[in-house]
Amino acid sequence: MDTTVTKLANKVLEAVPGTPEHAIAKQLETGKPIEQRPTAAPAHKPVEDEIMRNTIRAKAPGLDTPHPPDPDAHPLQFRDLHTADASAAPMLSGSTPGSTRYQREQLLPAAAGDGMEMRVDGHQATVTLGKTGVSFLTVTSDGLPAVPFSEMLSAEVLPPIRGVWRLPGTRLHRMVIWTFRRSPQNAACWHPRQLLLETAAENVLQEWLQRINAAIVQQARRQVALPAGLPQRLLVFVNPFGGSRRAQQIWETTVRPVFDKASIKSRAVETEHGGHARALLISMPAEELAGYDGVVAIGGDGLFHEIINGLLELRSVTSGTSLDQHQWAELQQHLEETAAADAAAAAAAAVQTAVEGGQPPQQHGGEQQVQEAAQAKSSMFGVPGCARHSQPQIVHHRTGSIAASMRVGHIPAGSTDAVACTLNGTRSAFTAAMHIALGDGCPLDVLRVDTASGEHAFATCMVSYGFMGDVMAESESYRWLGPMRYDVIGAKMLAANRSYRVRISYLPAEPDQIAAAGKVLRLAVWRTSVTVPDAYPRLYRLSCRRGKWVHLEGEMAGVMLVVMPCRSEKSQQGVARYGHRSDGLIHLVMVKKCSRLQYLRFLLTLSSTGLAAGEHGFFTVVPAVAVHVEPVGLRESHWNADGELLPNNHITAEVHRGVIEVFARGVEVH
Numbered sequence: 001m002d003t004t005v006t007k008l009a010n011k012v013l014e015a016v017p018g019t020p021e022h023a024i025a026k027q028l029e030t031g032k033p034i035e036q037r038p039t040a041a042p043a044h045k046p047v048e049d050e051i052m053r054n055t056i057r058a059k060a061p062g063l064d065t066p067h068p069p070d071p072d073a074h075p076l077q078f079r080d081l082h083t084a085d086a087s088a089a090p091m092l093s094g095s096t097p098g099s100t101r102y103q104r105e106q107l108l109p110a111a112a113g114d115g116m117e118m119r120v121d122g123h124q125a126t127v128t129l130g131k132t133g134v135s136f137l138t139v140t141s142d143g144l145p146a147v148p149f150s151e152m153l154s155a156e157v158l159p160p161i162r163g164v165w166r167l168p169g170t171r172l173h174r175m176v177i178w179t180f181r182r183s184p185q186n187a188a189c190w191h192p193r194q195l196l197l198e199t200a201a202e203n204v205l206q207e208w209l210q211r212i213n214a215a216i217v218q219q220a221r222r223q224v225a226l227p228a229g230l231p232q233r234l235l236v237f238v239n240p241f242g243g244s245r246r247a248q249q250i251w252e253t254t255v256r257p258v259f260d261k262a263s264i265k266s267r268a269v270e271t272e273h274g275g276h277a278r279a280l281l282i283s284m285p286a287e288e289l290a291g292y293d294g295v296v297a298i299g300g301d302g303l304f305h306e307i308i309n310g311l312l313e314l315r316s317v318t319s320g321t322s323l324d325q326h327q328w329a330e331l332q333q334h335l336e337e338t339a340a341a342d343a344a345a346a347a348a349a350a351v352q353t354a355v356e357g358g359q360p361p362q363q364h365g366g367e368q369q370v371q372e373a374a375q376a377k378s379s380m381f382g383v384p385g386c387a388r389h390s391q392p393q394i395v396h397h398r399t400g401s402i403a404a405s406m407r408v409g410h411i412p413a414g415s416t417d418a419v420a421c422t423l424n425g426t427r428s429a430f431t432a433a434m435h436i437a438l439g440d441g442c443p444l445d446v447l448r449v450d451t452a453s454g455e456h457a458f459a460t461c462m463v464s465y466g467f468m469g470d471v472m473a474e475s476e477s478y479r480w481l482g483p484m485r486y487d488v489i490g491a492k493m494l495a496a497n498r499s500y501r502v503r504i505s506y507l508p509a510e511p512d513q514i515a516a517a518g519k520v521l522r523l524a525v526w527r528t529s530v531t532v533p534d535a536y537p538r539l540y541r542l543s544c545r546r547g548k549w550v551h552l553e554g555e556m557a558g559v560m561l562v563v564m565p566c567r568s569e570k571s572q573q574g575v576a577r578y579g580h581r582s583d584g585l586i587h588l589v590m591v592k593k594c595s596r597l598q599y600l601r602f603l604l605t606l607s608s609t610g611l612a613a614g615e616h617g618f619f620t621v622v623p624a625v626a627v628h629v630e631p632v633g634l635r636e637s638h639w640n641a642d643g644e645l646l647p648n649n650h651i652t653a654e655v656h657r658g659v660i661e662v663f664a665r666g667v668e669v670h
């Protein structure tokens, strides 16, 4: 009965143009091969967020050749394969019922070795489940690369569909592996990939499912870079206010699906005001914090900055931890001497004014002033016994150790997103979410900035004064302009061409520290060609005095303390070209008072090639480990740490190497 119905159904289908049965009947009639039915694939959308694409393409000429559109390419989300229509399964060319080829295409286990005859993304292939991942020995087509377990989120069995030729009783069992593929233009930018394996052997599929999912977890445990294995519970902060206000949408459509595929449980908190994320972290009970493996910011650099500050506050990361006490003492002595000299000069000026005004000069007033000024200075900066160190530290021991084990992720949804661009080499939210779900981890430097009035802040990107500080301070009131506000206010500040008198003291990085940073740089995946002599001119390395502070005073258009390279669309090579996310260095940029044209040149250098260490005429870039800056005179700018204004302009900053663990693996190149 079945056979009769099948024959009848096949006859009907053969008569209907467009059906596979019709195509086969035609082929049998004419002897021409059947055209393969195109795979249902989403349109290839241009990926706007590959900020590094041009740079990398310029370095690798071979990449300039246009790449054929990839049917898997989709910039945002995984496709829902549960609802995929069985009829959308591609036809296999050249086989007819009854032929040997047809028998093989029924996707039965291969006779020899571990290989299984399967259909992979519509291609006939011999699939091998090895120790490191799934590899494909393709039979009908080339170009299916191996997929390591370390690049898989999970495997999942889909509902079976009717088998080829729609014969009753033929069921095709399907398994999908949630993974990614690298963009042909920029290896650091990843696209969702759902690898579809189809076979008639259900038991094999079920066994593979167990083995693949177990291997994904096992390989993650083996990696030394993963102290806590794959993240299982994450606290996610979503800033609906940042950038183009798409954070909530990015969370729902891009990030949550990735976390779901990786079985990550998450608690999402939509921030209600500036400082909300930081306050929530600081006030969180230790038991609750211990329930999370990491904290994720979906927003801009400002939200990431808040999370870092919250966590480091819990850890009580104090200043002066990596410098010798005598190095702080040396700075202290210098500051007291300059303060005394200032006070003496002020007293002399007061006497002069009094004499000129015909009044008798005050006795001992000058000396008293000198002493007071010196005392005021000594309470400011970090030597033992001074205010900063004698402040009672509230050390939350238990919470602190929990916070120390917390990894931090940044999903870009802000205006600049320098953190995500620097860590991942792309502004793709999907890529950032994958790094988190795959449990990637690497250390990140943090700059602790102490102000003279007793506040402190932690920065991971940049702390700036002068031009950049003014732009950041003023652009806050133009937030309604969106990311364009930085350009508009930047043009305004360029026209104003302001400069500020400052005293700068910095402790230069020692040559071996720079060399070590160079090694880190070479080890990092990005820019393998960089060597230390290129990065730091010989002249600079010779003039670097071992462990001695350098003091200078001058009229500056801008001062910047750059911690990570700070790559973004505005500076594709990074503000500090040879910076690294964990080199333990502050890249101190000092731009002297200059003409508008010169400052424009500086900005162009910053955005095109990035800044390299050394003297560059009117601006200098110095690798340092600690910096002290104080304004002199009446006119002052604003200090700005990662977009947040600091309340006082006398600052001391020190870098803490690799103090935070971030969900990232370094920028990948082809």
Ligand SMILES: Nc1ncnc2c1ncn2[C@@H]1O[C@H](COP(=O)(O)OP(=O)(O)OP(=O)(O)O)[C@@H](O)[C@H]1O
Residues within 6 Å of the ligand: 239, 240, 241, 242, 243, 244, 271, 272, 273, 274, 275, 276, 298, 299, 300, 301, 302, 303, 304, 306, 413, 414, 415, 416, 417, 418, 643
């Ligand atoms: N609900 C909210 N309403 C107002 N401000 C908020 C809210 N949530 C967070 N903020 C604050 O908004 C500021 C800016 O946010 P965010 O950094 O995420 O975006 P952005 O400034 O547009 O991006 P970028 O820092 O990359 O330029 C942060 O300082 C953050 O503290």
